[in-house]
Amino acid sequence: MNYYVLLLALLTGLGSGTAQAQRRSKVKIKTEAAPASAASRYQPLFGGLSVAAAEGVMGPAFLPDIARSFPSRAEASRFFSTKGYEYLTEGQLDTARYRFNLAWLLDQQNPEAYRGLGIISSRQPTPDAAITLFAQGLAIAPANAGIMSDLGASYLLRYKQTRKKKDLEQGLTYLEKATAADPANATAWQQLAQGYFLREEYPKAWEAVHQGQSLNMTSIDFDFIGELQAKLPDPRGMFK
Template sequence: MAVVLLVAVLLSGCMTVAEKEAIEALPMYGQPELARSDYLKSEDAAFIKQTSFRYRGDVKQASRDWVKRADGLLHMGDTDAAMRHFNQAWLLDPENYQVYWGFGRVLVEKRQFSQAAHFLDRALAMVNDPYQKPALLTDRGTVYSLQGEQAREMASGQQTDLFAAANARFAEALALDETYLPVWQRWAQSLYRQGEYASAWEKIHQARQRGVTRFSRVFLRDLADRLPEPTH
């Protein structure tokens, strides 16, 4: 319904600040479903031209810098501002895989897991940095896991396949780089969601052996309530 209303606004040629902000809070400004008005296209072109001048034509570097700004905003919890910056990074370089990764992470914070999965898959298809791929795979595995938890709550019957996909992504990340420590923690949390408590403790022990010392106290407490930590 929200998209339909935004389409009507665009076709009418009138737009309030709030309506413009609503569009900016959508990945890729809601395109292609949401047609970009001529006025907004002219704004986009002016932004690209101005930024290109500042960066001496290196819009790819500009896009990477805008992603960093968006990351900082997302870290502070300002999802709408982060999305605006990711959208600007997308305007500057639609081939920047980090942009789609960013879209996915913002949508995860908004608990829009299906949409997040779509953009993370796009990022995985485009990633050209082998050092970043384990982290991206870990994020994708986490979203599969969250989708599995959601499917179980909705009794949709899809949770088994989703959790299996999560395990596969975590395993793929470790196959690329087992020193990427966050994957061990994320996999342990995913196994907890799956009800695989013994396996979750195993991942925690493996993480500790590799130097991971900080786990969420709440997570460890909840896991211990389900299954006390094995002593061997």
């Protein structure tokens, strides 16, 4: 299954934000940034700018507008991260990236800002940027099973590219923690199955497949099932 699709599947159930946020779905963002700086708004975390520099890119009207529209910067940040996910599921990646950047700018302790940017960065040829962003989010919210799963899947992808055992073990560690923290996450179970497959632990891979299948059949990657069957027929005989 496409790695980006796997990450998008994790968005299910995140919700569309509070009713108050929905009422503000047409909040306008005014900017007076110089053209040379405007492009950084569409780079993850404003391209590495400091918070003060990023605020400068947004222009002097930005923070006063936020103060008039929201009771706190933290609530504004949650609003923009929610909108970021909405744009992400619609495939509007630049707009989504911009909204996640705003979420970060307003509250650097909002883990969803890093997660959203990480999911978008997973479209890059290598997962390095996504790993960095997911790790930043997990440092803020170490019990967040969704980010654990994202990070684990990213390490598995890097292992497929580098064949470094450390990446495989890191990926499995995060995915095992993710499924322990959220046993109902069918996609994480399927990702864990792929990790066990890469470690040539085929019986454990089948156990993870069946666990995910029992939760949600749509999580099944039938191309992967074919590869697993070639190594070990399904012990339960459900997949033939």
